[in-house]
Amino acid sequence: MEVQASLRLWGGQERLVYQVIHGSQGLGWRGPDALTIACGPTARAALWQALGWQEQGWHYTAELQASSFDTTRLDALPLTVIEELHCHLDILARMGVHTIGQFKKLPRPGITRRFGMSVLDALDAAEGRRNESHAWIQQPAEFHIRRELPARADHVDMIVQAVLPCLHALSAWLLARQSAVIAIDLQLLHDGPPHSLLELRCAGPTRDTQRLLRILTERLTRFRLPRPVYDVALHVADVIALPHQTKDFLGGSHEAEQALQELIERLQARLGTDNVCRLCIEDEHRPEKAVYYSAMEPAALPGPRHRPRSETDQQPIGQTPHRPTWLLNQPLPLGIQHHRPVYHGPLQLLCGPERIEAGWWDETPDSVVQRDYFIARSPQQSLLWIFRTPAHDWYLHGFFA
Amino acid sequence: MIHPAVWKGQALHQTDCSGISSSFRLLDRELPGNGWPRGSLTELLVHNLGIGELRFLAPTLRSLTQSGKHVVLLTPPHTPYAPAFEAMGIDHRRILIVQADRPIDRLWAVEQSIKSNQFGALITWLDHTGPTRPELIRRLQLAASTTQGLVFVFRPFAAQDHPSPAPLRMLLLPRRYPDLAVQVIKRRGPVMSAPIDIAIPIPGSGLRPLQDHEAIIAAPTAAPTRQAAHHHAVDRMHHSPSLPDTLSSTPAAHGSSAHR
Numbered sequence: 001m002e003v004q005a006s007l008r009l010w011g012g013q014e015r016l017v018y019q020v021i022h023g024s025q026g027l028g029w030r031g032p033d034a035l036t037i038a039c040g041p042t043a044r045a046a047l048w049q050a051l052g053w054q055e056q057g058w059h060y061t062a063e064l065q066a067s068s069f070d071t072t073r074l075d076a077l078p079l080t081v082i083e084e085l086h087c088h089l090d091i092l093a094r095m096g097v098h099t100i101g102q103f104k105k106l107p108r109p110g111i112t113r114r115f116g117m118s119v120l121d122a123l124d125a126a127e128g129r130r131n132e133s134h135a136w137i138q139q140p141a142e143f144h145i146r147r148e149l150p151a152r153a154d155h156v157d158m159i160v161q162a163v164l165p166c167l168h169a170l171s172a173w174l175l176a177r178q179s180a181v182i183a184i185d186l187q188l189l190h191d192g193p194p195h196s197l198l199e200l201r202c203a204g205p206t207r208d209t210q211r212l213l214r215i216l217t218e219r220l221t222r223f224r225l226p227r228p229v230y231d232v233a234l235h236v237a238d239v240i241a242l243p244h245q246t247k248d249f250l251g252g253s254h255e256a257e258q259a260l261q262e263l264i265e266r267l268q269a270r271l272g273t274d275n276v277c278r279l280c281i282e283d284e285h286r287p288e289k290a291v292y293y294s295a296m297e298p299a300a301l302p303g304p305r306h307r308p309r310s311e312t313d314q315q316p317i318g319q320t321p322h323r324p325t326w327l328l329n330q331p332l333p334l335g336i337q338h339h340r341p342v343y344h345g346p347l348q349l350l351c352g353p354e355r356i357e358a359g360w361w362d363e364t365p366d367s368v369v370q371r372d373y374f375i376a377r378s379p380q381q382s383l384l385w386i387f388r389t390p391a392h393d394w395y396l397h398g399f400f401a
Numbered sequence: 402m403i404h405p406a407v408w409k410g411q412a413l414h415q416t417d418c419s420g421i422s423s424s425f426r427l428l429d430r431e432l433p434g435n436g437w438p439r440g441s442l443t444e445l446l447v448h449n450l451g452i453g454e455l456r457f458l459a460p461t462l463r464s465l466t467q468s469g470k471h472v473v474l475l476t477p478p479h480t481p482y483a484p485a486f487e488a489m490g491i492d493h494r495r496i497l498i499v500q501a502d503r504p505i506d507r508l509w510a511v512e513q514s515i516k517s518n519q520f521g522a523l524i525t526w527l528d529h530t531g532p533t534r535p536e537l538i539r540r541l542q543l544a545a546s547t548t549q550g551l552v553f554v555f556r557p558f559a560a561q562d563h564p565s566p567a568p569l570r571m572l573l574l575p576r577r578y579p580d581l582a583v584q585v586i587k588r589r590g591p592v593m594s595a596p597i598d599i600a601i602p603i604p605g606s607g608l609r610p611l612q613d614h615e616a617i618i619a620a621p622t623a624a625p626t627r628q629a630a631h632h633h634a635v636d637r638m639h640h641s642p643s644l645p646d647t648l649s650s651t652p653a654a655h656g657s658s659a660h661r
Contacts, residue, residue: 256519260471263517267499267510275500279483279493291483293498323488325455326479344449381575382451398482399451 013039023168043134044126045074048100051081074126075101084119139176143236145169152191152228156220159188159229163216164209166234171209179239180205184212189231198223201273203265204258205240211262218269268295285358286369287327287397322351322375324385324398331395334386341386341394345379353388375400421551424460427597432569433589437461437551442542442567446586448558450478452575456489456601457583458553462522463490470521470550473497473514476507478526508537515548522551528560539566561586572596 010016017037036054040046055078077100079085079092085103097103103111104123111120124130145166153159163186174180182205188196200215267276277293284290334341341347352374359367371387378384383400420436422429429435437443447454462472472495474481483493497520501507507525514523527533533556545552554567561572570587574596584596 259517260519263514263519264497266513266517271499271501271506271510277498277500279481279486279496279498281483281487281493287482291480293480323482323485324451325482325485325489326450326477327482328479377577378449378451380449380452381577382449383453384451399479400485401451401453401455 023172040126042126042128042132044122044132045128048074048077048081048126052077055080075099075104079103082119082122084122085115088115139173143170143173143239144233145235146231146233148231149229152230154225154228156217156223156225159220159232160213160217162232163234164213166232167209167212167216170212170234170236171207174207174239177239179241180207181212181236181239182206183238185235185237186216187233187235188225188229189233190227191230196223196226196229201265201268202261203268204261211265214262215265215269218266222270285356286367287323287356288329289367291327322385322400324383325401326399328397331387331397334394334396336394341376341388343376343378343384343386343396344382347376347378347384347386349374349376350383351375356387371395373397421461421465424464425597425599428583428599431585431588431593431597438569439551440546440548441569442538442545442552442554444554444556444560444565444567444570444587445573446556446558446561446570447573448575452573453581453599453601454555454573457573457581457599458522458524459489459491459601461551465521465551466492466495468521469495471495471497471519473499473520473523475499475510475514475523475525476501477524504533504537508540511541511552512544515544515550515552518548518550520550522553524553524555526555528556533560535564535566542566542568 007013007016010019017039020037036050038046038049038053040049078098079089079100082100085092092098092103097106100123108120121130125132147162147166149158149162151158153162170181170184182202184200186198186200188198190196198219200212200219202211202215206212264276273295274293277295280292280294282290282292334343334347336342337346353372354374355372357370359369362368370390373385373387376384376386384396385398385400386394386396388394420429420432420434420438422436423432432438445454466472467490472491474496477498481496481498483496486493486496499510499514501510507527511523511525514520527538538554541552541554558572561570565587567587568589569585572584572586574582574584576582576598580601581599582596583599585593
């Protein structure tokens with residue numbers, strides 16, 4: 001990492017190193033020998049320093065200040081840190097050369113002749129006498145990670161613990177690509193097939209680890225493990241570009257939308273996707289087909305600044321005659337007394353008839369509708385929406401709540 | 402000077418935050434905070450469906466949805482018919498419907514919604530299947546006390562005999578004219594003497610009882626008559642040669658041919 005230019009942004013070297021350690025713990029790099037951190041004026045010097053420390057069993061010292069670099073510190077390092085010299089270490093040891101400092105005292109033309117140009121190039125690069133160009137780290141196009149569990153897991157908590165580092169890695173990968181996910185496939189591998197596959201779905205694109213973790217926990221607690229789990233695999237097929245959100249000057253609105261999305265996905269994770277839905281209107285005369293539920297999706301959320309419909313938009317709805325607020329899923333057959341429909345007592349017809357005759361274009365005969373609708377008042381003063389079929393059967397179809 | 406936390410029994414409790422207007426002036430005057438109280442449970446006890454209970458809330462819901470807030474309907478008793486909501490001015494795209502069968506899930510859903518604090522109003526229907534335990538209502542009330550939104554609970558009439566921790570309870574009494582009467586049976590204030598009449602007509606309707614002969618004339622037949630067709634939705638019967646076959650297989654068509 002080149003950090004010199006942005007050291008102040010991170011709040012100094014100490015804090016940056018702390019953040020690196022903290023972040024790597026999230027990725028699963030734990031334990032005393034998992035990580036060695038070193039700083040140096042050049043990337044190669046830092047790498048050599050780190051390798052040197054690793055050999056000695058140290059892991060982190062922040063005392064090497066990039067600005068006050070002196071070559072004596074590198075001179076003390078053993079030659080094993082220089083990758084280019086690995087095949088010549090035996091000869092050098094017999095010559096009595098063990099450290100970089102000793103090596104540097106050898107005549108340069110001699111070094112070039114005996115060990116090749118690359119060694120001197122590396123040494124110059126480490127000491128800043130030569131510019132070095134590094135290859136950029138390319139993020140893989142697809143995210144797939146598989147982790148073996150330390151022990152076979154038959155409890156949800158153990159799986160969550162194992163998946164958490166994967167989520168951190170995913171989050172970092174997404175951040176680097178400036179994108180976000182809507183769905184993640186989580187595969188739980190048992191000792192043999194069939195393996196379990198869970199799809200974690202969010203209400204909106206996200207790369208927030210905590211949010212993904214909440215969905216994961218909610219899903220897993222509802223999931224019954226068929227057999228113990230040995231491996232977990234996380235796979236992401238589709239990513240959505242999600243640039244960094246800038247904060248709204250007046251604040252608030254974006255976060256409110258985000259919170260609503262999170263609420264929806266939390267509800268969906270526990271109650272099932274189809275049980276959290278919104279209403280959709282279809283241009284259709286048959287009332288039972290004019291409105292349907294559709295599972296809540298992020299795109300369906302109107303933005304906070306979305307204007308309410310204008311009058312002209314509402315016109316087709318305004319034209320339609322009265323419609324009840326509650327529609328029964330199945331029309332309820334009503335009894336008849338003295339040629340009048342009965343629902344908790346004889347009904348008084350208030351308004352109608354409104355004929356709805358539709359559906360003949362559909363293939364199935366059941367969808368043909370031929371009805372006369374009335375608004376009726378029950379003795380309890382409820383306003384009902386009832387209809388009569390040509391066979392003079394009466395049905396209750398809705399309530400004017 | 403009385404401490405603001407103390408209120409005299411005769412006066413309405415003055416809450417810190419004003420309520421959201423119910424847009425019925427007489428009713429607002431009777432409610433503590435001059436409107437629906439935020440952050441507390443409001444119990445609406447209704448006898449039957451269809452007495453105008455949603456039309457009563459419609460002005461509130463309309464102003465909420467138009468200001469960009471969402472309305473959560475938790476376990477509605479039937480399918481909410483979106484065009485009717487639109488006709489009342491409620492933006493149906495801002496209605497979120499949550500179905501939860503088990504009471505524990507329902508409570509959880511309410512708590513989650515309240516915790517996220519991202520809705521204008523949450524309406525739920527309790528006691529569909531049996532009486533709700535008072536602990537459940539108490540937990541709802543506790544959860545509701547942290548939100549800025551309105552929380553309405555519809556319960557059957559029978560629940561009025563049971564004590565409830567909801568700070569505001571009202572009976573919605575069906576009326577022939579005007580449409581509804583509201584009796585507040587519990588509030589932070591004196592007992593309300595008489596119910597308030599509320600006029601909430603179905604939008605754009607002037608309903609009058611139909612005479613018997615009008616209804617009978619209007620019976621649908623396979624060949625509709627001119628006079629029955631004044632609200633005709635679709636009348637394309639004669640243009641479809643395949644239709645009689647399709648129709649004859651339905652029970653409705655059997656009935657009409659017998660009638661003829």
